[in-house]
Amino acid sequence: MTDSSPLLQVQDLQVHFDTPDGVVKAVNDVNFEVKKGETLAIVGESGSGKSVTSLAIMRLITGRNAGGKILFENQNLLEKSMDEMRAIRGNDISMIFQEPMTSLNPVYTVGWQIIEAIRTHLNETYKQAFERAVEALDLVGIPEPRARMGNYPHQLSGGMRQRVMIAMALSTEPKLLIADEPTTALDVTIQAQILQLMRRLQREMSMSIIFITHDLAVVAEMAQRVVVMYSGNVVEEAPVNDLFKHPRMPYTIGLMRSMPGRHGYKTANNRLEIIPGSMPNPLQLPSGCAFHPRCRFMEKGTCTSTPPKLEEIEGNRLIRCARKDEVKQQLQEEKLKQEKSGATHAI
Amino acid sequence: MQYEQASPASDTSSLDQPESASQPLLEVRNLQKTFPIGNRFNRKYVKAIQDVSFSMNTGEVLGLVGESGSGKTTVGRCIVRLIEPTGGDVFFQGKNLAKASRQELRSLRKPLQIIFQDPFGALNPRMKVGAIISEGMKIHNIAHGEQARERAKELLKKVGLSENHIDRYPHEFSGGQRQRIGIARVLAVDAKFIIADEPVSALDVSIQAQVINLLQDLKEEYGLSMLCISHDLGVVEHISDRVAVMYLGRLMEIGTKEDIYDNPRHPYTQSLLEAMPVPDPERPRKDENILQGDIPSPISPPSGCVFRTRCPIATKECAEVVPPLEEVSPGHLKACIRQ
Numbered sequence: 001m002t003d004s005s006p007l008l009q010v011q012d013l014q015v016h017f018d019t020p021d022g023v024v025k026a027v028n029d030v031n032f033e034v035k036k037g038e039t040l041a042i043v044g045e046s047g048s049g050k051s052v053t054s055l056a057i058m059r060l061i062t063g064r065n066a067g068g069k070i071l072f073e074n075q076n077l078l079e080k081s082m083d084e085m086r087a088i089r090g091n092d093i094s095m096i097f098q099e100p101m102t103s104l105n106p107v108y109t110v111g112w113q114i115i116e117a118i119r120t121h122l123n124e125t126y127k128q129a130f131e132r133a134v135e136a137l138d139l140v141g142i143p144e145p146r147a148r149m150g151n152y153p154h155q156l157s158g159g160m161r162q163r164v165m166i167a168m169a170l171s172t173e174p175k176l177l178i179a180d181e182p183t184t185a186l187d188v189t190i191q192a193q194i195l196q197l198m199r200r201l202q203r204e205m206s207m208s209i210i211f212i213t214h215d216l217a218v219v220a221e222m223a224q225r226v227v228v229m230y231s232g233n234v235v236e237e238a239p240v241n242d243l244f245k246h247p248r249m250p251y252t253i254g255l256m257r258s259m260p261g262r263h264g265y266k267t268a269n270n271r272l273e274i275i276p277g278s279m280p281n282p283l284q285l286p287s288g289c290a291f292h293p294r295c296r297f298m299e300k301g302t303c304t305s306t307p308p309k310l311e312e313i314e315g316n317r318l319i320r321c322a323r324k325d326e327v328k329q330q331l332q333e334e335k336l337k338q339e340k341s342g343a344t345h346a347i
Numbered sequence: 348m349q350y351e352q353a354s355p356a357s358d359t360s361s362l363d364q365p366e367s368a369s370q371p372l373l374e375v376r377n378l379q380k381t382f383p384i385g386n387r388f389n390r391k392y393v394k395a396i397q398d399v400s401f402s403m404n405t406g407e408v409l410g411l412v413g414e415s416g417s418g419k420t421t422v423g424r425c426i427v428r429l430i431e432p433t434g435g436d437v438f439f440q441g442k443n444l445a446k447a448s449r450q451e452l453r454s455l456r457k458p459l460q461i462i463f464q465d466p467f468g469a470l471n472p473r474m475k476v477g478a479i480i481s482e483g484m485k486i487h488n489i490a491h492g493e494q495a496r497e498r499a500k501e502l503l504k505k506v507g508l509s510e511n512h513i514d515r516y517p518h519e520f521s522g523g524q525r526q527r528i529g530i531a532r533v534l535a536v537d538a539k540f541i542i543a544d545e546p547v548s549a550l551d552v553s554i555q556a557q558v559i560n561l562l563q564d565l566k567e568e569y570g571l572s573m574l575c576i577s578h579d580l581g582v583v584e585h586i587s588d589r590v591a592v593m594y595l596g597r598l599m600e601i602g603t604k605e606d607i608y609d610n611p612r613h614p615y616t617q618s619l620l621e622a623m624p625v626p627d628p629e630r631p632r633k634d635e636n637i638l639q640g641d642i643p644s645p646i647s648p649p650s651g652c653v654f655r656t657r658c659p660i661a662t663k664e665c666a667e668v669v670p671p672l673e674e675v676s677p678g679h680l681k682a683c684i685r686q
Contacts, residue, residue, distance in 0.1 A: 031572075045551035157641045158415075177625045187414035187578060191636040192622035196637055214552060217624035221632070240628040256626070258556035261581025262608070263626045272585065275553040278521055 006033040007177055007208050008057070012068035015049075015056050026052045026284045028232040030068075031310065034176065039202065039209040041223035041240075043216060043255075047279045049232040050212050054178045058095055059085045072176070091121045094169035096162070100180035103165055104153040110137075111149030114171055121172045131305070136167040140197055159190035159199060159297045163197070170201060180212045195221055216256060220244055228252050231290035234310060240318040248319050250273070250295045250327055282292075289322065297327045362447055362455075364438040371402035372572055373426070373441065373540060379434035380421050384646070393645045395421045397596045399435075400672070403589075405539075408566065408573045410587030410604070412580060412619070416642045418596040419576045423542045426451060426574070427459050439540065446485045457487050460538035464545035465665060466525035470517040476503070477513040478529055483536040502531040523554035530561065532568070544576045559586060580623050584608055589678075594614045595653040596645060598672055602679035615654045652683070660685050 015027040027049045034040045044050040055061040057070055059077060070077040072092065080088065089095075097103045105113055108319045114133040118124060124132065130149070137145035140163040153161055162182060169177060179198070183191040195218065202209055211222050219226055219240065225241050228236040228251065236249040252277035257265035265273045277294040280286055286293050292303040308322040321327060364370065377400055382393040396418040401407050413419045425432040428444060437444040442455055463469040470479055480502055481495035488491065490498050500510035506527040517525055533541055545556040546562065559582065566573060577583050583590055584604060589600040592615065600613040611617045618638040640657045643649055652670050655661040662685070670682045 045553060059601060159641055187642075188580065188619060188624075189414060190620045190641070191624070192637045193639065196632075199632070212384035215624065216552075217626040220626045220628040220630075221624045223628075244626060244628050255552055257580060258553055259560060259626060260556070260579075262584060264581070264585070266585075271563060272556040274556045276557070278523060278554060279551075336446070 007036045009071040014067040015052050017184055021050055022283045025232050030234050032227050034208045037206045039223045041211045041219040041226045043219055044229035045214055048229040050229050051180055054180050054212055058089055091172050092174055093176045094174040095166045095178040096169050096182050098184050106153055109150050109152055114168045117168050118171050118256040136171040140167045158186055176208045178210045235320045242315055248324055249321050250297050253290050297323055362443040364441045370441055372405045374402040376400050376436040377426055377435040378432055380425055380604055381433050391646050392561040394596050401591055406570055408587045410583030411576045412583050413593035414642055417593040419593050420544055423544050423576050423668055427456050457536055458539035460533040460541055462529050462533055462543045462546050464548055464651050466522050472517055475514050480532050480535050487536050502534050506531045522550050526558050541571055541573045543573055595648050597653055606679040612675050613683050614658050614660055631678040
């Protein structure tokens with residue numbers, strides 16, 4: 001299904017914001033690529049820069065000094081004029097957001113809104129666009145799509161609204177769909193429906209998806225490759241199976257182990273393993289590795305003086321950690337010790 | 348743990364629970380809440396909770412799970428009467444909170460405290476942290492002035508903040524820190540029973556784990572009992588001893604954590620667990636088991652079993668009778684007539 005040529009390449013992307021208190025480096029040197037038909041997940045907590053990255057791809061945010069390149073089918077999106085961008089957005093790249101209520105206009109019917117999107121991007125008559133919209137609603141599993149065309153957003157449930165958003169995003173058959181936390185506001189059973197829908201549509205339309213989320217379990221359900229972000233940097237990138245089996249960057253390890261429930265990692269007295277502290281203030285990033293104040297593998301000097309580089313390691317993976325070999329060794333020792341004492345766990 | 352009454356406002360013996368062999372800490376019986384909507388010419392009722400009964404023992408953590416609209420938050424609020432229940436009884440330490448007068452309630456519910464979901468909305472932005480924490484102490488006559496301030500400092504340290512945070516305003520704190528302030532405020536009035544309404548839903552994963560650990564530490568240290576309301580099945584599995592599952596205002600299943608997670612007997616619980624995303628990319632995806640449709644409107648819930656419209660094994664009979672909560676094994680109850 002996935003063919004190897006990249007659809008989107010993000011190279012050394014930087015997005016900085018000037019604030020009265022200084023420069024916020026929201027996205028700092030981000031690199032990744034999305035292949036045709038592939039789902040790439042970007043994981044991170046609030047403030048990691050994952051949403052800014054996606055908005056930058058759509059040029060919905062400029063910031064200062066947006067350095068680097070965003071190559072979509074080998075054309076740099078950062079050099080496009082606003083008119084050219086408008087033709088790409090919605091046509092080639094679509095986006096869905098977390099809040100299906102605020103993304104839809106409350107004073108127009110959903111049908112009107114989908115038709116508007118179609119007619120903006122495709123040269124179709126109202127009638128053709130109407131039929132296409134009904135088709136799109138049907139595709140995303142909305143019962144009685146023709147009747148739903150006349151509904152206002154408030155008449156639909158959260159899950160239905162998200163389906164409408166997806167229908168709108170897909171009505172122009174984009175090559176790339178950017179989904180920014182599309183299921184975070186939804187209940188688990190509705191989340192499962194939407195994830196299933198997205199998997200099915202991707203299969204049928206063979207588009208690429210950038211799936212942005214903070215939820216590692218959802219990543220495991222959706223992605224083929226995963227990019228982990230922290231403080232505006234990519235800290236780890238790996239194929240999904242490898243990442244979940246052997247996370248290498250201490251932050252990724254911490255995230256996986258702090259998941260509550262049976263898939264997490266419990267310490268001796270039934271506590272969750274935690275990452276201490278919180279995300280650093282983007283105005284005063286720590287010296288060296290941005291994660292070092294929270295890292296249990298931290299070594300003074302190595303981690304505190306120079307920022308580590310994103311390096312390629314075996315198995316087509318990237319990792320940003322100056323002590324990656326020591327971390328790997330220490331984890332193996334811990335695992336051995338635990339196996340001796342009888343405890344078993346996933347990571 | 349002895350609970351001392353702050354101000355015995357009046358004689359509350361009329362609220363005593365009828366004698367029974369073993370008295371639980373909290374017993375909720377046939378709790379009901381309907382909200383009127385519409386206007387007086389077109390009156391309708393939202394049946395938020397219908398006939399919910401359960402009991403909890405001292406030191407126990409009961410997880411209450413369900414999707415939005417299931418009524419789980421309303422149950423929590425009805426227990427402390429932040430929302431007035433329309434029917435049923437709530438016995439706490441043998442006293443019926445649902446029948447108490449406003450004045451009696453003030454002292455009766457002192458040991459019952461809530462931690463709210465939204466750490467941004469739950470703290471008054473115009474009050475300093477010290478005032479937020481000591482307000483309850485003053486109202487319940489536990490400590491005043493300098494004494495209250497000292498105690499607030501102690502509590503701040505206890506929840507992992509620093510005592511010089513006491514003169515700051517809520518906006519100076521992150522979400523996780525604010526949730527800690529909410530926890531300190533609850534401890535300030537010697538709470539024995541905490542209703543934690545989605546305590547970590549608004550927090551990032553790494554911060555979420557910190558707050559869960561803090562709740563567990565404090566629970567052990569103070570011997571607290573807790574009703575943990577959450578839509579997050581992972582959080583509930585980690586923190587609870589027993590779990591209750593709600594759907595459209597009714598209890599579907601209740602049992603120990605192991606009963607619910609390893610041996611769910613109600614089709615709703617089963618589909619809820621099935622829908623939970625699993626952090627294992629190699630797990631085969633079972634798309635056909637996904638529950639279809641949405642939760643129906645609580646204004647006109649389905650007749651009989653409220654889950655039957657989405658239930659994979661519903662029959663005609665399910666539309667006729669409201670399934671009673673029946674024991675499948677000791678302590679494990681389900682409301683489903685199908686075996």
